[in-house]
Amino acid sequence: MLVLHHAWRSSASRRVRLCLEEKGLAYESHVVNLEALEQHSPEYLKINPNGVIPALIHDGKPLYESGTICEYLDEVFPEPPLSPDNAYDRASMRNWVRHVDALIGNLVIFNWRHSLQKVAEKWTDEELAEHLKKIPSKERQEAWLRVARRPYTEEERAVARGKLVHLLDRMERTLNETAWLAGARYTIADIAVVPFVKRIDEEIAPEQVAAQFHPRVSKWWADIQARPAFARANIGPFLDKWGQAQT
Ligand SMILES: N[C@@H](CCC(=O)N[C@@H](CS)C(=O)NCC(=O)O)C(=O)O
Structure with missing residues (x-):
């Protein structure tokens, strides 16, 4: 199961959504209210210690950094590929x-x-x-x-x-x-x-x-x-x- 903590206008969140959608992966969406500073709350910092969005939870394990998340998704869900073949x-x-x-x-x-x-x-x-x-x-x-x-x-x-x-x-x-x-x-x-x-x-x-x-x-x-x-x-x-x- 994939749970995405994100915001619709956040640039880094947009990357992960693009990656998920290219792969046709369903995910549960949790919108983080940046204006209410939810990204700095103790609960959220347990998911992403950097206090920024996005974060993706895959089968209970949290991931952060949008570039890293995209590479992870590409490795775990290889089709269609989103990395070069060389x-x-x-x-x-x-x-x-x-x-x-x-x-x-x-x-x-x-x-x-x-x-x-x-x-x-x-x-x-x-x-x-x-x-x-x-x-x-x-x-x-x-x-x-x-x-x-x-x-x-x-x-x-x-x-x-x-x-x-x-x-x-x-x-x-x-x-x-x-x-x-x-x-x-x-x-x-x-x-x-x-x-x-x-x-x-x-x-x-x-x-x-x-x-x-x-x-x-x-x-x-x-x-x-x-x-x-x-x-x-x-x-x-x-x-x-x-x-x-x-x-
Ligand atoms: N390098 C991080 C950057 C994440 C980032 O800057 N997120 C912004 C939204 S695009 C954020 O959470 N800003 C709120 C804050 O800094 O308090 C990534 O790619 O995931």
């Missing part, structure tokens, strides 16, 4: 996941202002100190402190945007050589990047995903959105038509 391309796939994982802070700068910042900025100093104590990683303590008291600036957003556009440049070069990011097959490397491209396309730098600037990425993105698993994974808009964060 060691070299598998190494490339892992490097893509690592590369994109290291860029997550740049998405935080854009995403949190729509949701978590609105909660955090209302806390008193005492409440903030209490919440920070419960967050297991220094990096996330800093991110919560920033949105609560020193929201990210336009300059910081511009730098973050540049790094995310650079990701598209890198993808473009690779997709010039191979059909998918890690070779001839759609793999976890592509899945890892999907939530990033979704947000770049939706808000961060939409023009950059268009054929004019990144033609290979544009085609790759169209192909991915046409996959039945993409629709089933519910990778909906982050913001509604009034610009409000979706739950």
